[in-house]
Amino acid sequence: MRISSIQSYLKISMIVTLVFVPAVVYADEGDGFSIAATLGWLAIGCGMVANLSLVIFKMMKKMSIMKLVGDAGTSQNLTAMYKPVLNFHIMLNSVGFFAGLSHGFMLIRDLDYISLSLVIVMTVSMISGIILRFTSGKNLKFFSRLVHGQAVLAAMLVTLVVLHVITRWHHGIIMNFI
Amino acid sequence: MKIYSYVLMVLVILATSAPTLAIAQYENEGDRQPDTMILTIFSLTLYVTIFAILGIVGYSVWKVFKIRRKAAKMKLV
Numbered sequence: 001m002r003i004s005s006i007q008s009y010l011k012i013s014m015i016v017t018l019v020f021v022p023a024v025v026y027a028d029e030g031d032g033f034s035i036a037a038t039l040g041w042l043a044i045g046c047g048m049v050a051n052l053s054l055v056i057f058k059m060m061k062k063m064s065i066m067k068l069v070g071d072a073g074t075s076q077n078l079t080a081m082y083k084p085v086l087n088f089h090i091m092l093n094s095v096g097f098f099a100g101l102s103h104g105f106m107l108i109r110d111l112d113y114i115s116l117s118l119v120i121v122m123t124v125s126m127i128s129g130i131i132l133r134f135t136s137g138k139n140l141k142f143f144s145r146l147v148h149g150q151a152v153l154a155a156m157l158v159t160l161v162v163l164h165v166i167t168r169w170h171h172g173i174i175m176n177f178i
Numbered sequence: 179m180k181i182y183s184y185v186l187m188v189l190v191i192l193a194t195s196a197p198t199l200a201i202a203q204y205e206n207e208g209d210r211q212p213d214t215m216i217l218t219i220f221s222l223t224l225y226v227t228i229f230a231i232l233g234i235v236g237y238s239v240w241k242v243f244k245i246r247r248k249a250a251k252m253k254l255v
Contacts, residue, residue, distance in 0.1 A: 113220045117227035124231055139242050146238035153234060156227065163223075
């Protein structure tokens with residue numbers, strides 16, 4: 001009983017710590033643009049860690065089920081670990097999304113087509129993820145699972161992030177005229 | 179069913195290739211002022227993204243309805 005309460009306190013403190021992660025960028029002594037840019041990089045970093053960890057975990061689980069790695073015990077351990085990994089994925093993606101949102105609001109004057117496309121794709125991923133996590137309706141859950149798990153959506157997200165970074169490098173060398 | 183995924187893949191390829199073309203065009207222009215063609219190509223990205231999202235949502239809705247119809251038919255039998 002006591003151990004479980006300590007664990008729940010640890011979990012809550014971990015979540016609170018993650019929420020304050022974007023505040024780290026303000027430690028930088030740069031100007032407003034530097035803070036906004038750091039927020040953007042933070043969003044990219046959070047997204048990469050959150051999604052890669054889940055993808056690697058799922059691959060490991062699949063391989064252990066196929067008996068390529070480890071034994072039956074490994075598979076059971078991985079199944080037990082699924083929920084914490086999923087929570088980590090949700091939490092870090094939320095932090096990344098809100099960091100990206102702040103980055104977007106700070107640099108809204110330089111909005112361009114690629115940034116807007118990125119916002120749309122990110123929002124669709126986020127909304128479908130939230131619905132998937134919190135809905136209990138069978139049809140809605142299946143629908144959100146389909147939308148959230150589309151490889152096309154992931155490919156578009158990665159492509160748009162890469163294009164956004166390329167076009168915005170050095171304060172937008174390419175996009176300054178648009 | 180596979181045709182839908184192919185259509186979606188084509189949309190993604192369009193979305194990725196359009197800005198790449200614009201960057202290539204910009205590099206060719208050098209220091210000269212770029213023309214409106216680049217702007218058009220970049221704006222295409224937004225439209226392709228919107229249509230791709232609509233495609234994904236439409237495909238998912240269609241899939242849910244298909245499964246519901248199948249389940250209803252199985253109930254009747």
